[in-house]
Amino acid sequence: MSIDEITEYVESLGDVLTLRPQPGDGTPEIAWGDRFFYFAPDGVVPPGQPFATIVTKDYPDEPPAGLGDGVFRVNIDAGRRGQEQVDDPTRRDVVAPHPAYGHLGWVAVVEPGERTADELHDLLRDAHAAAKRRWERRRG
Numbered sequence: 419m420s421i422d423e424i425t426e427y428v429e430s431l432g433d434v435l436t437l438r439p440q441p442g443d444g445t446p447e448i449a450w451g452d453r454f455f456y457f458a459p460d461g462v463v464p465p466g467q468p469f470a471t472i473v474t475k476d477y478p479d480e481p482p483a484g485l486g487d488g489v490f491r492v493n494i495d496a497g498r499r500g501q502e503q504v505d506d507p508t509r510r511d512v513v514a515p516h517p518a519y520g521h522l523g524w525v526a527v528v529e530p531g532e533r534t535a536d537e538l539h540d541l542l543r544d545a546h547a548a549a550k551r552r553w554e555r556r557r558g
Contacts, residue, residue, distance in 0.1 A: 419530045419538070421472055421490055425453055427539060428470060431546040433459035437468075448477060457549035464556070469549035470494045470542055480518040483507040483528055494541045496525045497548065513537050 428434055435458035439445035452475075454468040471493045475486045485491055493516055507517035511531040516524035530538050 419535060421453070421474075424472060424492060424530070424538075424542075428455050428542055428546070431543060433457055433550070434546070435461060435463060437463070448475070451475070455546075457546060457553050459553070464553055466552070467495065469545040481507045483517060483526075485528070489529055491526050491528045492530055492538065492542075493519070493524055493526045494538075495523060495545050495548070496541055497523045497544075513541070 425436060429436060435456045437454040437456070439449040439452060439454075441447075441450060453472040455470045456463055456468050458464055472490055473485060473493065474490045476482045476484070483491055489510075507514075507526075508528065510529040511527065511533045513525055513527050513534050514520075516522075516526040520526075525541060527534050527538055
């Protein structure tokens with residue numbers, strides 16, 4: 419699966435605002451090239467975290483996962499699913515707790531492929547639905 423294929427799938431879920439930081443837009447350089455997905459039918463970034471992200475490089479405050487040079491990771495807010503630790507954050511095409519945020523319910527897939535495609539789609543759909551419910555609660 420490519421970054422664009424995953425982005426297309428997430429955006430097909432509806433009412434998704436995708437942030438794509440790049441040079442010159444005021445975002446930190448570390449985020450350039452990454453994607454951040456929010457449920458935002460009004461086109462305004464809601465308070466809180468995105469429901470999913472795609473990162474294209476290792477972040478300095480997280481265990482190295484070997485990202486970069488075309489290797490990326492999809493991160494998904496999966497509720498309480500991701501509470502265990504990851505021994506090897508470089509494993510590819512495996513759904514695992516996020517190496518830094520698993521205790522907060524995030525899961526991650528480095529280089530998603532055929533083995534994780536269906537589960538990845540299910541996780542993204544569920545995270546989108548949960549983000550929609552949060553958005554609706556805020557709106558009253």
